[in-house]
Amino acid sequence: MLVSYKWLQEYVDLSGVTPEKLADKITNAGIEVEHIDYPGAGLKGIVVGEVESCEQHPEAEKLHLCQVNLGTESVQIVCGAPNVAAGQKVPVATVGARIADNVKIKRAKLRGEISNGMICSLDELGFDHNYVPKEYADGIYVFDNDVPVGADALPYLNLDDAILDLDILVSSAHCMNMIGVAYEVAAILDQKVQLKKPVVDETDQIASDKISISVEATDKVPYYGARMLTGIKVAPSPRWMQLRLIAAGVRPISNVVDISNYVMLEYGQPLHTFDYDQFGSDHVLVRHAGENEEVTTLDGQLRKLTSEDLLITNGKKGVAVAGVMGGENTEVSSTTENVLLEAAVFDPISIRKTAARLQLRSDASSRYEKGLDRNRVGLAADRAAELLTQFAHATVLKGIVEAGERTVPEHKITMPWQKINQVLGSELTREQIVGTLRRLNFTVEVADELMHVSVPARRFDVTIPEDLVEEVGRIYGYNHIPATLPEGSSTHAGLTPYQKIRRKVERLMESTGLSQVYTYSLTSKESASSYVIHDQEIEPTQVVWPMSEEHAALRQSIVPQLVNVVNYHSNRQMPDVKFYEIGKVFLPVKGEPRPAEEEHLAGIITGKRTERNWEGESAGVDFFSIKGIVETLFDSLAVADQIEYRPSKRDGLHPGQTADILRDGKVIGYLGALHPKVQNDNGLNATFVFEVAVESLLRHGKTAIDYHFLPRFPSTTRDIALVVKRTVSASDLDRVIRENGTSLLKSVRLFDVYEGSHVAEDEKSMAFSLVYFDPERTLTDDEVNAVHEKIVHACAEQLGAELRG
Amino acid sequence: MLKEKLLELRAQALENIGSAEGLKALQDAHIRFLGKKGPITEVLKGMGKLSSEERPVVGQLANEVRKLIAARIEEKRAELEAKLIEKKLESEKIDVTLPGRKIATGSSHLLGSIIREVEDLFIGLGFSIEEGPEVEQDYYNFEALNLPKDHPARDMQDSFYITDELLMRTHTSPVQAHTLEKHKGVGPVKVICPGKVYRRDNDDATHSHQFMQIEGLYVDHNVRLSDLKGVLTVFAKHMFGADREIRLRPSFFPFTEPSVEMDISCFRCGGHGCNVCKGTGWIEILGAGMVHPNVLRMSGFDPNEYTGFAFGMGPERIAMLKYGIEDIRHFYTDDIRFLKQFNRA
Numbered sequence A: 001m002l003v004s005y006k007w008l009q010e011y012v013d014l015s016g017v018t019p020e021k022l023a024d025k026i027t028n029a030g031i032e033v034e035h036i037d038y039p040g041a042g043l044k045g046i047v048v049g050e051v052e053s054c055e056q057h058p059e060a061e062k063l064h065l066c067q068v069n070l071g072t073e074s075v076q077i078v079c080g081a082p083n084v085a086a087g088q089k090v091p092v093a094t095v096g097a098r099i100a101d102n103v104k105i106k107r108a109k110l111r112g113e114i115s116n117g118m119i120c121s122l123d124e125l126g127f128d129h130n131y132v133p134k135e136y137a138d139g140i141y142v143f144d145n146d147v148p149v150g151a152d153a154l155p156y157l158n159l160d161d162a163i164l165d166l167d168i169l170v171s172s173a174h175c176m177n178m179i180g181v182a183y184e185v186a187a188i189l190d191q192k193v194q195l196k197k198p199v200v201d202e203t204d205q206i207a208s209d210k211i212s213i214s215v216e217a218t219d220k221v222p223y224y225g226a227r228m229l230t231g232i233k234v235a236p237s238p239r240w241m242q243l244r245l246i247a248a249g250v251r252p253i254s255n256v257v258d259i260s261n262y263v264m265l266e267y268g269q270p271l272h273t274f275d276y277d278q279f280g281s282d283h284v285l286v287r288h289a290g291e292n293e294e295v296t297t298l299d300g301q302l303r304k305l306t307s308e309d310l311l312i313t314n315g316k317k318g319v320a321v322a323g324v325m326g327g328e329n330t331e332v333s334s335t336t337e338n339v340l341l342e343a344a345v346f347d348p349i350s351i352r353k354t355a356a357r358l359q360l361r362s363d364a365s366s367r368y369e370k371g372l373d374r375n376r377v378g379l380a381a382d383r384a385a386e387l388l389t390q391f392a393h394a395t396v397l398k399g400i401v402e403a404g405e406r407t408v409p410e411h412k413i414t415m416p417w418q419k420i421n422q423v424l425g426s427e428l429t430r431e432q433i434v435g436t437l438r439r440l441n442f443t444v445e446v447a448d449e450l451m452h453v454s455v456p457a458r459r460f461d462v463t464i465p466e467d468l469v470e471e472v473g474r475i476y477g478y479n480h481i482p483a484t485l486p487e488g489s490s491t492h493a494g495l496t497p498y499q500k501i502r503r504k505v506e507r508l509m510e511s512t513g514l515s516q517v518y519t520y521s522l523t524s525k526e527s528a529s530s531y532v533i534h535d536q537e538i539e540p541t542q543v544v545w546p547m548s549e550e551h552a553a554l555r556q557s558i559v560p561q562l563v564n565v566v567n568y569h570s571n572r573q574m575p576d577v578k579f580y581e582i583g584k585v586f587l588p589v590k591g592e593p594r595p596a597e598e599e600h601l602a603g604i605i606t607g608k609r610t611e612r613n614w615e616g617e618s619a620g621v622d623f624f625s626i627k628g629i630v631e632t633l634f635d636s637l638a639v640a641d642q643i644e645y646r647p648s649k650r651d652g653l654h655p656g657q658t659a660d661i662l663r664d665g666k667v668i669g670y671l672g673a674l675h676p677k678v679q680n681d682n683g684l685n686a687t688f689v690f691e692v693a694v695e696s697l698l699r700h701g702k703t704a705i706d707y708h709f710l711p712r713f714p715s716t717t718r719d720i721a722l723v724v725k726r727t728v729s730a731s732d733l734d735r736v737i738r739e740n741g742t743s744l745l746k747s748v749r750l751f752d753v754y755e756g757s758h759v760a761e762d763e764k765s766m767a768f769s770l771v772y773f774d775p776e777r778t779l780t781d782d783e784v785n786a787v788h789e790k791i792v793h794a795c796a797e798q799l800g801a802e803l804r805g
Numbered sequence B: 001m002l003k004e005k006l007l008e009l010r011a012q013a014l015e016n017i018g019s020a021e022g023l024k025a026l027q028d029a030h031i032r033f034l035g036k037k038g039p040i041t042e043v044l045k046g047m048g049k050l051s052s053e054e055r056p057v058v059g060q061l062a063n064e065v066r067k068l069i070a071a072r073i074e075e076k077r078a079e080l081e082a083k084l085i086e087k088k089l090e091s092e093k094i095d096v097t098l099p100g101r102k103i104a105t106g107s108s109h110l111l112g113s114i115i116r117e118v119e120d121l122f123i124g125l126g127f128s129i130e131e132g133p134e135v136e137q138d139y140y141n142f143e144a145l146n147l148p149k150d151h152p153a154r155d156m157q158d159s160f161y162i163t164d165e166l167l168m169r170t171h172t173s174p175v176q177a178h179t180l181e182k183h184k185g186v187g188p189v190k191v192i193c194p195g196k197v198y199r200r201d202n203d204d205a206t207h208s209h210q211f212m213q214i215e216g217l218y219v220d221h222n223v224r225l226s227d228l229k230g231v232l233t234v235f236a237k238h239m240f241g242a243d244r245e246i247r248l249r250p251s252f253f254p255f256t257e258p259s260v261e262m263d264i265s266c267f268r269c270g271g272h273g274c275n276v277c278k279g280t281g282w283i284e285i286l287g288a289g290m291v292h293p294n295v296l297r298m299s300g301f302d303p304n305e306y307t308g309f310a311f312g313m314g315p316e317r318i319a320m321l322k323y324g325i326e327d328i329r330h331f332y333t334d335d336i337r338f339l340k341q342f343n344r345a
């Protein structure tokens, strides 16, 4: 909402309050003033001149030689405007003046004739051409005749004004009009609002003889009123009105149109004018549109409506889309004489839906959407009638023809006045509270502990006691309220066990060299279906209306996004990077629209194990680098003994370098090398990834720590080297060893793998270090030998292993 | 005679020891002078020929000479060994300015660090951390927060809907509603809710279709706006420096009444005006307010018995302000050169 400081002065005494100060105060009371525009900033030396004579330039057909009286002197000015004429009072940029864009005016010679200055168009004075009235669009501006010659021209163009741009939210819709702003500013400054009641000079002719109104959609049209005006002469509106409209960002058109816009700016009530002679009947019927009913709006567009839209009709066909835009068939034109003036109240939600669907947001519809002063509709009609009489030669017929209630009672709120202090934490006296509410022009009565507050309809946003708390708080000023700390009962605070351990996992990942990233949950449909731990038959969850194909579906795995991050780095000559992310994945559930959400941990590594340094090049990362990270994770979570790795084949991963991660027999993740094809497609070197369903792992992990006394007896270590077929995996041997190790076997560690000339071509040797231990005593050799032999025997039996000689 | 021989031996030995250049020569000297077949042993053997007066004198002298030589050899040995060690140490000298073998650690994401910092602060103030689903029911995302289906502040175009009733949450406020419901109308409720949120925005320097939010909620008997002011003051000083001041400006959110915006005095210029604060001396940090009675009621709390405050902030905004980060997309591009800079954050 653009608010003219000069216009506002008409309603509120602003003496001593500069535009900047005013803007600050308005902002601090809750409506942000986004900026202040000084339309005359930079202009200098512009005076009112009178064109004494105007003759054709002897050398140039399109130029005029004007003798212009500047008050103190009379000078010759060459002017190219087609509308310049003797007797006009015009803005003159004198020699040395500055006009728009900081252009300096110099004495000049135009086709041999001296020009001592320039007669200005509005554009040259900095007006936005889009708002310049048609009559001045191609020429100079012309003042009213009563403007004194020689005077500074800027005040007569409102170029000495300041325009405050108020950011109006739903809660401040009451300030979408000058009177509303005036009430707000008056409350802030503790002033009175000066308002004049419109005076309508009606004839004896009865309006309801000319027109009748019926409303079918009464639930959405609480009030529909109309005035009849005859004998109108369509012409430009007065200059003061034009300038105010321009300052408010509205282009002046003609007196009839401008007056309805002006009253809307002033009262906040949208009005509409129909050419009565084109109306096609003497009856206004407001109803829902029929499905697919068509109407051509003012902008020449054919609009197809639905039964949700409100339509103004002449009983047969549509003449306006209610509250949104008028129809072309009844538009006021230069020849209009009789006008039907509509002042109505429509349901905000209905207007919002229609305006949104037709993509027709207008000044009127946005006011209807946000709500308006229910008790101003009649006043607005009167104000328009008053102005049309004054400036459009109108005769006003007697009475407002109407359907519905023109006014509604004020809203009443009863509450203990102390509640204001209780909620704010303030210590205001009763008088301060009541006084603040009265500044807002609310009526307050106090009876003991209670206060009864009557809220004017213009403050339709104030409905409950909490709203009054806010009104007092914001007018009194939150900076006057103390800062306290809560006195309430104490609560258990802290991280949940899961949150705690998740933080630990993050720190652990970082200490293994992985940097944390956050990536997008929304990804392409294809990427949302890749690298999923448990591949689903169902499609990934998708958003109805994506911004792009790239962010259309909910990820089921983090790995594809990590591949993108590595790809980004590889494209920028950063080939050695390691990342991890903990975040939600969204797993579709059959028959349910809502996916299951769980947090996963994923990691990616590529390039060298460590930075190249003076000792030489480090080896590249490989499968065992990423596995080491995963194992470190499980060790630190104390679940390593529940974890098993099983070779697997997964899309996008190297078929010979991929393992599923199982816990208690269930797959909880995977790790592996990216498939060479994926690496190629992304321009990556050897890259390794893992993903673990970490949330379920952490939530179902062991949290209690079992303490064991330090050993009092020595343990016995035996190494064992076994030759097996190459198809036998380390985990096969590990499992058989553990299964047969009895309670005495405390740990098993693989320390050597050998393939080569000392064993057969299809064989390999694996050496394990086994630790035997009994907490109660020292083990004898015989005891250890017995178990050790059992293990060797079992390995031979189950896996064909032979002791390496 | 023997006496002279001993004295001569002594002189010879001492010179020999003195000129020994290595442990080997010293060892040779030891064997030569003190060995079982050495000259002193010989002298002692020849003592039988001496008179009984001379014998103890020569015996004593022989012992003294032997002791002296042994002592000198030990002295010399220590000296040579020290030299050897010194030489070895000298040969082991390295360039201590060469870089060491670092363990390359990864870095924490700045957003994670900020969220942790906020969480820890509020844990200290008695809050616990609540999280909720990112795919949310329309009811919790909007209706339970006093944003009924037809509310003008609600725009379908701003949200990623999955079905008519499900969407990517547009703020972390639904966690408030869930948490209040869980407490079944009995306070206190004191929670911080961090998490990812989603809005239908085109990604550019200041917009991201995915971003973080941290929501705070405190509901109890007699919670006041002044308490909100106090808690936010603690927050502002903790996050932005001890000499920060805050101011509350009236604002509008459907789920709070009254609603406020919190500004902090500019940490760059201290309030005099600069480009960070756009010349105003104040920087807008977060939105807050007293929980709207409709929100309390809908989640099972009696607004006549309970009041509460809520606030919501954007970690990206805090990070961008604090470090002068110019583009919100950096947080999600994850350029390692960006990430590493905030490892200490």
Ligand SMILES: [Zn+2]
Residues within 6 Å of the ligand: B266, B267, B268, B269, B270, B271, B272, B273, B274, B275, B276, B277, B278, B279, B281, B282
């Ligand atoms: Zn500043």
